[in-house]
Amino acid sequence: LLTDLPLAPRDPIIGLTEAFVADPRETKVNLGVGVYTDENGRVPLLRCVEQADERVVDGTRPWSYLPIDGLPAYRSAVAGLVFGDELAHERVAVVQGVGGTGGLKIAADLVHQTTPDARVLISDPSWENHRAIFTRAGLTVDSYPYYDSQTRSVDVDGMLDALRAAEAGTVVVLHACCHNPTGYDLTPQQWEQVRDVVVERGLVPLLDMAYQGFAHGIEEDGAAVRLFARTGVAMLVATSFSKSFSLYGERVGALSVVCADPDEAARVQSQLKVIIRTTYSNPPSHGALVVSTVLGDAELRQTWEDELGSMRERIRAMRTRLRDGLAAAIPGADVEHFVVQNGMFSYTGLSAEQMRALREEHGVYGLDSGRICVAALDERNLPTVIEAVAAVW
Ligand code: PMP
CATH class of the missing domain: 3.40.640.10 (Type I PLP-dependent aspartate aminotransferase-like (Major domain))
Structure with missing residues (x-):
C-alpha cells in the first residue's frame, strides 16, 4: 500500500516558519504567515469573542x-x-x-x-x-x-x-x-x-x-x-x-x-x-x-465591528509607516503600492533573490513571490523591516 508512496513536497510557508524558528537572530521578523498580529505581535483575542465565549460555555455544555x-x-x-x-x-x-x-x-x-x-x-x-x-x-x-x-x-x-x-x-x-x-x-x-x-x-x-x-x-x-x-x-x-x-x-x-x-x-x-x-x-x-x-446580539456585533475596524486601521497605519519609511530611506523609489493595496498581504515588487537576501542577510522572512504579511508589522519590527527592504531594494 505505502511502499512506493513518494514524499510530498513541503508546504513552502511551513518550511519558512521552521527556518524562522531556527534563526537565532533576536531581530528576526516573520512576515511569511497570513496571520494578523496586534501591536504587541500577538494574535488578538477579540473582546466580542471572549464575551460570546462565556455565554457559549455557560449555555451549551455538554457537546452533542x-x-x-x-x-x-x-x-x-x-x-x-x-x-x-x-x-x-x-x-x-x-x-x-x-x-x-x-x-x-x-x-x-x-x-x-x-x-x-x-x-x-x-x-x-x-x-x-x-x-x-x-x-x-x-x-x-x-x-x-x-x-x-x-x-x-x-x-x-x-x-x-x-x-x-x-x-x-x-x-x-x-x-x-x-x-x-x-x-x-x-x-x-x-x-x-x-x-x-x-x-x-x-x-x-x-x-x-x-x-x-x-x-x-x-x-x-x-x-x-x-x-x-x-x-x-x-x-x-x-x-x-x-x-x-x-x-x-x-x-x-x-x-x-x-x-x-x-x-x-x-x-x-x-x-x-x-x-x-x-x-x-x-x-x-x-x-x-x-x-x-x-x-x-446587537451589542456584541457592534463590539466586533469596532474591533474589526481597529485591525483594519492598524494595517493601514502600518502600510503608511512602511511607505513613508521606505520613501525616506530610498530616495526616488516608487513605494506608493504599499498604500494602494488592501488587506493583510503586500506584493512588495521584490524578486525571489531579493527576498532570499532579506531572509539570509537581515532575518526578515517573506515569501519568494515577494509577498509579505503587513498585518504582522508593528512599531518594534518596522525599523528592521524598513532598513532591510531598503538594503535589498
Ligand atoms: N481563501 C483565501 C484567499 C485565503 O487567503 C485563506 C486563508 N489564508 C482561505 C481562503 C482559507 O481560510 P481558512 O483559514 O478559514 O480556511
Whole structure:
C-alpha cells in the first residue's frame, strides 16, 4: 500500500516558519504567515469573542453533534452577513464549513458532482491552495491574468479577455476583497466589467471571501458579492471567519450557493449535506456558536465591528509607516503600492533573490513571490523591516 508512496513536497510557508524558528537572530521578523498580529505581535483575542465565549460555555455544555450542515443560527447569520437584503435567503443553500478552506472544498466537490468536466479559472497569482483544492477534487484548473508586475496593478484587460474566451459553465474564482497574495483589488468599475462578462458568457462566479472587513469595511467589502447576487445567476461564496474574528484554529467558515429558487436551493442543500456527511459527518460546534452569538446580539456585533475596524486601521497605519519609511530611506523609489493595496498581504515588487537576501542577510522572512504579511508589522519590527527592504531594494 505505502511502499512506493513518494514524499510530498513541503508546504513552502511551513518550511519558512521552521527556518524562522531556527534563526537565532533576536531581530528576526516573520512576515511569511497570513496571520494578523496586534501591536504587541500577538494574535488578538477579540473582546466580542471572549464575551460570546462565556455565554457559549455557560449555555451549551455538554457537546452533542451539530446538524450535518451546521448550526441553524450560524447559517442564517452567514446569509445575513454575506447577502443582507440583496436576495431572498430561501434561494440560498448555506452550510457551515471547516474554515474557509472547508467551504471551498465542499464547493469543489459540488461542482465536480454536477459537472465533472468543468474548468476552474483562478487568478494568476492566487492563494496556492486554490489550485490544489480544485485539482484534488478532480477539476481542471487554469488561470486568468491578474497581476501585472510591470505596472504593479491588476491586468484587468487581460483578465477580461481570458473570461471572454472561457466556455460557458467555467467556474471563475474571484477574491471578493484583499486579494491574496498581491493585495491588489478590482475597482468598483472593474468589478462591473467582470460581472458583465461573467453573465454574458454564462460563467459561474465563485467568490472567496476570506477577509471581509479588512479592506474598507464590512458593507464595502461585501459589495462584489452583492453585485453578483443582484444578477440572478447561480453563484458560490466561500466565507472564512479565521481572520475577521481572529478564530484561526477554531476553523469557522461557510459555503453559500445562490440558486434560482427555493426548490433548487433545497436540492442543493441536500446534496451539500451528502458531501459533508461523507467527508467529516458534521462540523465542530464551538467557533460557530461564538460567531453566531456575536452576530446575533446587537451589542456584541457592534463590539466586533469596532474591533474589526481597529485591525483594519492598524494595517493601514502600518502600510503608511512602511511607505513613508521606505520613501525616506530610498530616495526616488516608487513605494506608493504599499498604500494602494488592501488587506493583510503586500506584493512588495521584490524578486525571489531579493527576498532570499532579506531572509539570509537581515532575518526578515517573506515569501519568494515577494509577498509579505503587513498585518504582522508593528512599531518594534518596522525599523528592521524598513532598513532591510531598503538594503535589498
Ligand atoms: N481563501 C483565501 C484567499 C485565503 O487567503 C485563506 C486563508 N489564508 C482561505 C481562503 C482559507 O481560510 P481558512 O483559514 O478559514 O480556511
